[in-house]
Structures are given as structure tokens and as C-alpha cells.
Amino acid sequence: MxxxxxxxxxxxxxxxxxxxxxxxxxxxxxxxxxxxxxxxxxxxxxxxxxxxxxxxxxxxxxxxxxxxxxxxxxxxxxxxxxxxxxxxxxxxxxxxxxxxxxxxxxxxxxxxxxxxxxxxxxxxxxxxxxxxxxxxxxxxxxxxxxxxxxxxxxxxxxxxxxxxxxxxxxxxxxxxxxxxxxxxxxxxxxxxxxxxxxxxxxxxxxxxxxxxxxxxxxxxxxxxxxxxxxxxxxxxxxxxxxxxxxxxxxxxxxxxxxxxxxxxxxxxxxxxxxxxxxxxxxxxxxxxxxxxxxxxxxxxxxxxxxxxxxxxAGVPGAPSDPLPSDPDWAGHSVFVDERERRSPATPAALWAVIEGVGGQRGWYSFPLAWALRGWIDQMTGGVGLRRGRRHPDRLHEGDALDFWRVERLDRGRLLRLRAEMRVPGRAWLELRAEPDGSGERVGSRYLQRAVFFPRGLAGRLYWWAILPFHGIIFSGMANRITAEAEASSGTQTTGV
Known part of the structure; x- marks a missing residue:
């Protein structure tokens, strides 16, 4: 039938x-x-x-x-x-x-x-x-x-x-x-x-x-x-x-x-x-x-x-459109926070840490700030951090991940998360793992990007209000993720 x-x-x-x-x-x-x-x-x-x-x-x-x-x-x-x-x-x-x-x-x-x-x-x-x-x-x-x-x-x-x-x-x-x-x-x-x-x-x-x-x-x-x-x-x-x-x-x-x-x-x-x-x-x-x-x-x-x-299931009120490509950002007000780290860890080891982010493992930086953001989201009717993740190690496109949604997953290379917390605008977080080097000395390059499309004055004030914390949260996140990859692969940082 x-x-x-x-x-x-x-x-x-x-x-x-x-x-x-x-x-x-x-x-x-x-x-x-x-x-x-x-x-x-x-x-x-x-x-x-x-x-x-x-x-x-x-x-x-x-x-x-x-x-x-x-x-x-x-x-x-x-x-x-x-x-x-x-x-x-x-x-x-x-x-x-x-x-x-x-x-x-x-x-x-x-x-x-x-x-x-x-x-x-x-x-x-x-x-x-x-x-x-x-x-x-x-x-x-x-x-x-x-x-x-x-x-x-x-x-x-x-x-x-x-x-x-x-x-x-x-x-x-x-x-x-x-x-x-x-x-x-x-x-x-x-x-x-x-x-x-x-x-x-x-x-x-x-x-x-x-x-x-x-x-x-x-x-x-x-x-x-x-x-x-x-x-x-x-x-x-x-x-x-x-x-x-x-x-x-x-x-x-x-x-x-x-x-x-x-x-x-x-x-x-x-x-x-x-x-x-x-x-x-x-x-x-x-x-x-x-x-x-x-x-x-x-x-x-x-x-x-x-x-x-x-x-x-998607969360009502959360952004439903995928992240526009960079050339399509013309005409948008957009705020971006980008971080890059080089690591002797293999790309596979780095990716394992990226795909395992969230849930019980947390977000590798300032856990009190993440917990507070999740609590505020719940208090205002959002999903908060309690959703966790379905599997401790594997993600799939469409999965809920705390107050994010997996929008795109190129396994081994790219994880793009779309925000489903209550926020005055549209937000994404991208985590990438790329090979770095050649021959027997191939390490990895970690790329992290937070993208925010503000909605009105409230969106701009929101971004400026949290801007002082970015140096702690996003920088710490990049450092901890690469350090975790190095520890799991038995390598040590030789310089960035």
C-alpha cells in the first residue's frame, strides 16, 4: 500500500x-x-x-x-x-x-x-x-x-x-x-x-x-x-x-x-x-x-x-530558517565572534570532542554562566539546558542539544548549532575540525564561530551586554576543547 x-x-x-x-x-x-x-x-x-x-x-x-x-x-x-x-x-x-x-x-x-x-x-x-x-x-x-x-x-x-x-x-x-x-x-x-x-x-x-x-x-x-x-x-x-x-x-x-x-x-x-x-x-x-x-x-x-x-520537535518561536551563507549576509545586521586554535591532536580526536559537546559533558567553559543562561531561559518559558542530548557520543541533524538544535552535521568536519533559547534575534554556533600540516605531522585546526542576527534595539543591547563575557566563555571553550582533544590523543601542545 x-x-x-x-x-x-x-x-x-x-x-x-x-x-x-x-x-x-x-x-x-x-x-x-x-x-x-x-x-x-x-x-x-x-x-x-x-x-x-x-x-x-x-x-x-x-x-x-x-x-x-x-x-x-x-x-x-x-x-x-x-x-x-x-x-x-x-x-x-x-x-x-x-x-x-x-x-x-x-x-x-x-x-x-x-x-x-x-x-x-x-x-x-x-x-x-x-x-x-x-x-x-x-x-x-x-x-x-x-x-x-x-x-x-x-x-x-x-x-x-x-x-x-x-x-x-x-x-x-x-x-x-x-x-x-x-x-x-x-x-x-x-x-x-x-x-x-x-x-x-x-x-x-x-x-x-x-x-x-x-x-x-x-x-x-x-x-x-x-x-x-x-x-x-x-x-x-x-x-x-x-x-x-x-x-x-x-x-x-x-x-x-x-x-x-x-x-x-x-x-x-x-x-x-x-x-x-x-x-x-x-x-x-x-x-x-x-x-x-x-x-x-x-x-x-x-x-x-x-x-x-x-x-x-522544533521549538515554537525559535529560528526555523537555516543560517544564510556569508555572501547572503548583505543587508543583515550581524555580530560574529570567531576563535581559532591549532593543536597537535589529530582531526579525529578533535572531532570526537566536538561531537560530544553538551549534555553531561557541558560546554567546556564557565559552567556557572551556561547554567545561569539555561535557568534564565527556563524562567522565561524556554527549553533551558535540561534537554541534554539523546546519545552521549553521536549527534544527528535535527537532534536537540541542550538549548541548541543540530542544524548541520558534516561528520568529522562541521557541527552547526541553531539557538532555540529565547533570544532577541537569531543565533548559531559553529564548531569545525580541519587537518593542519602534512606528512606524519598532521595536527588539527579548530575553528569556532558564533553568529548573531539581532532583532531591533533589544537584540543589539543583548549582544553588547554579553560581549564582556565572550572573552571568558568563547575563548575558554576553544582552549578547553583543544586541550581535551590533546589529552585524549596523548599529544601535547607545542605552540599555536
């Missing part, structure tokens, strides 16, 4: 695509930035179409000739009038699919109570489902709640809340009933949905076998992680907005993600019926219980086998 997957760079889509390929489907993906798939293991196995769901012409090109469409995008982290954007995207997919003769649409929506006053984000997801169901194309809407898997937003929030706080003063939603579902089981339903008979056109609730209060989810995690169970006190005074600030401070989840998740937890979100079983039977081994799903997620994280993560 020929299928189109939207949201292929997201947490669910990035896991579904290789499974669709393995199942023998001919897969096409619609993405806004194809370069983000350059380093993905399955990129050569799919057809990539560039475009945005709000562009009806791009959607028309993407659905042409396909049998089924997976709609796996939503604006949970988006700001502004995201409801109008989601409405436009859903209508475009619905109309284009009907015109192209698509035989099945599969949409992953949100589990929600009937008759309740839903949050804006849940309400929007419900509306997207209704628009797709009314398209004239047979549609299955799978409504899932908290998804448990290595790298999922829900799992990360549970994990960090439990690990950081020995005692948890919590909002009232810790008493809400939740029916979590393992990522493995979500993928089971998604894969099977394209083969459902055409007369099926409706929404189905999906959930795991367990129903817990949210506080019990946290203590269930504590048991599996070998931690002492945490006493929890529900406080009636914490509004979703205030709770979002609290979650933003103690977890790596940025406020724009935390608030919609918390808003969705204000109500009991449990499966109303098991009608899905008559259409898509559960996995042969049964649905995964919550604690076993946590156990598997922890094992995958410890083994460094996280396939996708919430970190993979």
Missing part, C-alpha cells in the same frame, strides 16, 4: 515510518524541512515531499497517488491562533484526500471526557478529528491519553517530577484518573488501522490495561527506577498556568509543552469503551501494563536506544 505520513519528524511519526517500511508499504513523508531527515536511518527508504499542511497546493501534491494518509501533527506547543492553523491544515488534508481518491485517513487524537469543557488544545484536536471524519474519506481517529515510551513528553514529565522532588506539592490534577498506553501499543493500532474495512469511519478510544491517578503514575515510576515513593500533597491553588511554570522549572519540558499537557490532565481521561477490539484486536501478547512500559522505557534510555524523542 502507498501511504503518506505527516509528522514524520515527530515522536510518533518518526517511529511509525520505519515500521511501515518494514511491513512492506511504499511510504511518502511530507515535511517542512527535508534536511532534517538527512541523518535518519530510514530516509533512503521513503519518498520525501517538501511542504506545509497549511499550503493546499503542497498537500495536493503529497496525497496524489496514495492509498492512505496518516495525520500525526498537532499544535500542542504552538503559540498564537493555533486553532485556526490546525483547522486549515485539517481541511486541506480532508479536501485533498477526497479529491485524490484516498481510501483511508488515520488520525491520532487525544483521549478526553465527553461533555466536559475541554482545554483549547484538546478542543482543537477533537475538531481536527471531526473535520477528517466528515471528509468523505473513511477515517479512523485513535484517541490516546498519556503515552509511555523512551523519549515521550509524558514519560519525561513523570520521570523528572519524580526524580527531582523528594516531596511533591502538586496541583489537583494528581488526583485525576489516567489510562496510560505504551508507545508499542500505539504503534500497533496505527499500523493496523490502514487495513480496516472501508465502512469504518469513527473515533475509537485506546488505552492500556491500567487506570491510575496521576500521582500513582509518578510513584509507579519511582518503584521501577529504584527510588523511594514520594509523598504527594494536592494543592487547590495551582492553576494550569502556575503549574506550567512549576513543571518548566523542575523538568526539561518547556512551558509551551507543559501547559497544554497539564490542561488536559484537569479531567479524568479514561477509555469509555473497548469498541476498538472488534476492529483492531490487541497485540497477541496483550497490552503492556504501565509499570512494564516504564521498565522498558528506562531500559532503552539506559542502553542509548531512544528512537525518537519529544526533543526532536
Amino acid at each position: 502507498r501511504v503518506l505520513v505527516t509528522g514524520a519528524t515527530g515522536y510518533i511519526g518518526g517511529r511509525l515510518v520505519p515500521r511501515l517500511v518494514a511491513a512492506g508499504h511504499d511510504v511518502r513523508v511530507l515535511v517542512r524541512r527535508p534536511e532534517r531527515l538527512r541523518d535518519v536511518p530510514w530516509s533512503a527508504d521513503v519518498e520525501v515531499v517538501e511542504g506545509d499542511l497549511v499550503d493546499s497546493a503542497a498537500v495536493g501534491r503529497a496525497v496524489a497517488g496514495v492509498d492512505a494518509v496518516y495525520y500525526l501533527v498537532h499544535g500542542m506547543a504552538a503559540g498564537g491562533d493555533f486553532e485556526a492553523v490546525e483547522r486549515t491544515a485539517a481541511r486541506n488534508v480532508a479536501e485533498a484526500s477526497a479529491a485524490a481518491g484516498v481510501r483511508r485517513i488515520v488520525y491520532l487524537g487525544g483521549l478526553h471526557p465527553d461533555g466536559a469543557e475541554l482545554s483549547r488544545h484538546l478542543r482543537s484536536r477533537v475538531e481536527v478529528g471531526r473535520l477528517l471524519l466528515a471528509s468523505g474519506v473513511p477515517t479512523i481517529v485513535l484517541q490516546a491519553g498519556v503515552v509511555i515510551g523512551s523519549g515521550s513528553t509524558s514519560f519525561e514529565m513523570i520521570r523528572h517530577l519524580t526524580e527531582v522532588l523528594p516531596y511533591m506539592p502538586a496541583p489537583r490534577w494528581v488526583r485525576s484518573s489516567i489510562q496510560p498506553i505504551a508507545i508499542r501499543d500505539v504503534l500497533h493500532y496505527l499500523l493496523a488501522a490502514v487495513d480496516v474495512p472501508s465502512e469504518v469511519n469513527r473515533a475509537f478510544d485506546i488505552g492500556g490495561p491500567d487506570v491510575y491517578r496521576y500521582g500513582q503514575l509518578m510513584n509507579g515510576y519511582a518503584v521501577e527506577a529504584g527510588l523511594r515513593q514520594r509523598p504527594i500533597a494536592a494543592l487547590p491553588v495551582l492553576t494550569p498556568w502556575l503549574a506550567g511554570q512549576w513543571v518548566n522549572l523542575v523538568t526539561p519540558i518547556p512551558r509551551r509543552l507543559a501547559v497544554p499537557i497539564i490542561e488536559s490532565l484537569q479531567f479524568d481521561c479514561v477509555v469509555h469503551d473497548r469498541d476498538i477490539d472488534a476492529v483492531i484486536p490487541p497485540p497477541a501478547e496483550g497490552l503492556l501494563p504501565y509499570r512494564r512500559a516504564v521498565r522498558l522505557a528506562l531500559a532503552r534510555e539506559r542502553a542509548g536506544e531512544v528512537e525518537t524523542s519529544w526533543r526532536d
Whole structure:
């Protein structure tokens, strides 16, 4: 079957695509930035179409000739009038699919109570489902709640809340009933949905076998992680907005993600019926219980086998355009800080240090300043430094790296990071390793460049305010990275 997957760079889509390929489907993906798939293991196995769901012409090109469409995008982290954007995207997919003769649409929506006053984000997801169901194309809407898997937003929030706080003063939603579902089981339903008979056109609730209060989810995690169970006190005074600030401070989840998740937890979100079983039977081994799903997620994280993560999604408000080439800087106000160091270390040794930067290793200079910048970013609703990195030694294009995003990776030579911290402008950091010398005395040359395009007066004042620290931070970073490369390769500096 020929299928189109939207949201292929997201947490669910990035896991579904290789499974669709393995199942023998001919897969096409619609993405806004194809370069983000350059380093993905399955990129050569799919057809990539560039475009945005709000562009009806791009959607028309993407659905042409396909049998089924997976709609796996939503604006949970988006700001502004995201409801109008989601409405436009859903209508475009619905109309284009009907015109192209698509035989099945599969949409992953949100589990929600009937008759309740839903949050804006849940309400929007419900509306997207209704628009797709009314398209004239047979549609299955799978409504899932908290998804448990290595790298999922829900799992990360549970994990960090439990690990950081020995005692948890919590909002009232810790008493809400939740029916979590393992990522493995979500993928089971998604894969099977394209083969459902055409007369099926409706929404189905999906959930795991367990129903817990949210506080019990946290203590269930504590048991599996070998931690002492945490006493929890529900406080009636914490509004979703205030709770979002609290979650933003103690977890790596940025406020724009935390608030919609918390808003969705204000109500009991449990499966109303098991009608899905008559259409898509559960996995042969049964649905995964919550604690076993946590156990598997922890094992995958410890083994460094996280396939996708919430970190993979771009951050709203962060620069989305790649760094213009130097000749294209004409007409821009641009500030640049450049550093160069020569080292007897081999280029391979230098590159290993460059690719391992960030996360637990830090940024090789003035750690207090980096920590303070990360804390300020979180306080203002940014991602902060808590995102870390997915693998301790290897990076891929599109990876999140603390409050940066890997924009370009020429392995062995160039690492370009795009800033996703809150900053009045657009910022990048480039780290390069080049051979230096010839014959048997080949060392390396380290090139470091910070580039900033200020936005208005605030951007210029920001750059000038931090300029005195550049000599410490950027110079120290260049010195420490080359010194680390020399130490790892057993060489000593003979002069620069």
C-alpha cells in the first residue's frame, strides 16, 4: 500500500515510518524541512515531499497517488491562533484526500471526557478529528491519553517530577484518573488501522490495561527506577498556568509543552469503551501494563536506544530558517565572534570532542554562566539546558542539544548549532575540525564561530551586554576543547 505520513519528524511519526517500511508499504513523508531527515536511518527508504499542511497546493501534491494518509501533527506547543492553523491544515488534508481518491485517513487524537469543557488544545484536536471524519474519506481517529515510551513528553514529565522532588506539592490534577498506553501499543493500532474495512469511519478510544491517578503514575515510576515513593500533597491553588511554570522549572519540558499537557490532565481521561477490539484486536501478547512500559522505557534510555524523542520537535518561536551563507549576509545586521586554535591532536580526536559537546559533558567553559543562561531561559518559558542530548557520543541533524538544535552535521568536519533559547534575534554556533600540516605531522585546526542576527534595539543591547563575557566563555571553550582533544590523543601542545 502507498501511504503518506505527516509528522514524520515527530515522536510518533518518526517511529511509525520505519515500521511501515518494514511491513512492506511504499511510504511518502511530507515535511517542512527535508534536511532534517538527512541523518535518519530510514530516509533512503521513503519518498520525501517538501511542504506545509497549511499550503493546499503542497498537500495536493503529497496525497496524489496514495492509498492512505496518516495525520500525526498537532499544535500542542504552538503559540498564537493555533486553532485556526490546525483547522486549515485539517481541511486541506480532508479536501485533498477526497479529491485524490484516498481510501483511508488515520488520525491520532487525544483521549478526553465527553461533555466536559475541554482545554483549547484538546478542543482543537477533537475538531481536527471531526473535520477528517466528515471528509468523505473513511477515517479512523485513535484517541490516546498519556503515552509511555523512551523519549515521550509524558514519560519525561513523570520521570523528572519524580526524580527531582523528594516531596511533591502538586496541583489537583494528581488526583485525576489516567489510562496510560505504551508507545508499542500505539504503534500497533496505527499500523493496523490502514487495513480496516472501508465502512469504518469513527473515533475509537485506546488505552492500556491500567487506570491510575496521576500521582500513582509518578510513584509507579519511582518503584521501577529504584527510588523511594514520594509523598504527594494536592494543592487547590495551582492553576494550569502556575503549574506550567512549576513543571518548566523542575523538568526539561518547556512551558509551551507543559501547559497544554497539564490542561488536559484537569479531567479524568479514561477509555469509555473497548469498541476498538472488534476492529483492531490487541497485540497477541496483550497490552503492556504501565509499570512494564516504564521498565522498558528506562531500559532503552539506559542502553542509548531512544528512537525518537519529544526533543526532536522544533521549538515554537525559535529560528526555523537555516543560517544564510556569508555572501547572503548583505543587508543583515550581524555580530560574529570567531576563535581559532591549532593543536597537535589529530582531526579525529578533535572531532570526537566536538561531537560530544553538551549534555553531561557541558560546554567546556564557565559552567556557572551556561547554567545561569539555561535557568534564565527556563524562567522565561524556554527549553533551558535540561534537554541534554539523546546519545552521549553521536549527534544527528535535527537532534536537540541542550538549548541548541543540530542544524548541520558534516561528520568529522562541521557541527552547526541553531539557538532555540529565547533570544532577541537569531543565533548559531559553529564548531569545525580541519587537518593542519602534512606528512606524519598532521595536527588539527579548530575553528569556532558564533553568529548573531539581532532583532531591533533589544537584540543589539543583548549582544553588547554579553560581549564582556565572550572573552571568558568563547575563548575558554576553544582552549578547553583543544586541550581535551590533546589529552585524549596523548599529544601535547607545542605552540599555536
